[in-house]
Amino acid sequence: MGSYGGYVWPSYGLSAVIMAGLVIVTLRRLRAREQELAQRQGEYPARRSDRVKTAVSEDSNGSGGASDS
Amino acid sequence: MILDRFANPARFLRLANAILPWCVGATTIMLAAGLYLGLFVAPPDYQQGDSVRIMYVHVPAAWMAMFVYTNIAIASAVSLIWRHPLADLAANASAPIGAAFTFLALVTGSLWGKPMWGTWWVWDARLTSVLILFFLYLGHMAITSAFDNPARGAKAAAVLALVGFVNVPIIKFSVDWWNTLHQPASVFRMGGPSIHPDMLWPLLAMGLGYTLFYVVLLLLRIKSELIGARLRALDSLRQDAA
Secondary structure (H helix, E strand, C coil): CHHHHHHHHHHHHHHHHHHHHHHHHHHHHHHHHHHHHHHHHHHCCCCHHHHHHHHHHHHHCCCCCCCCC | CHHHHHHCHHHHHHHHHHHHHHHHHHHHHHHHHHHHHHHHHCCCECCCEHHHHHHHHHHHHHHHHHHHHHHHHHHHHHHHHHCCHHHHHHHHHHHHHHHHHHHHHHHHHHHHHHHHHCCCCCCCHHHHHHHHHHHHHHHHHHHHCCCCCHHHHHHHHHHHHHHHCCHHHHHHHHHHHCCCCCCCCCCCCCCCCCCCHHHHHHHHHHHHHHHHHHHHHHHHHHHHHHHHHHHHHHHHHHHHHC
């Protein structure tokens, strides 16, 4: 790069760091949300109809309704 | 209408999951090819020497800065007019990517400007309008998250994006309309590219690589935004039940 190395390499280095940073932030947020969704869907059935079914089945088993607390 | 087909979140997710691996592969290949051609094959410029290699990361970043903002403006118009559910998510997902590319265009341009112009920065029309674009991106991100109700934030950000779009043609034609230090267009211009093919091909390879990189990130971020919307729906379900 001759005498321009001090300008060329920082340009490529910064581009690599910023673009890698974008990928890392995006993937971390996606993984975190996927995990949270999996966890929450386990705790609370997603659809109202599912919650009603859960409540009905728990009532019929004498357990006192859905546990949404 | 084809837009309607992909505005359905479930259909979008199926399509996104199917094309993501191909996009990741194509991005890797194009960026690797572009870097190899730009750093090792393309000749140094007869006047600029090896500093011309900054062009292979600066120009694609500047193209993406304008391309991503144009996409945000289109998504904003679609959101305001047709209220397609994915349009706001696409705009929100694009803004940080566009801001990052704009930042890169400004800094790499500055790193080229110092040895070639003798200054890191000059308030000429091209540089100033790109700096304004960077602030528009930051404003879009700030407004999106400034409201408790995400729909109101998205609507305000969409209006900003549409108003700010006037800046995109100003950036493109600033070098023609005003007497600027920044050189005029050498690729997308009337009469075809004026740049030598030995430098044009690495530049186009990097440009395609950056575009594919944006597509990959956009798909991942829209997926993330869709899950976020689902989590908010679960929250409201929990509040209803409480």
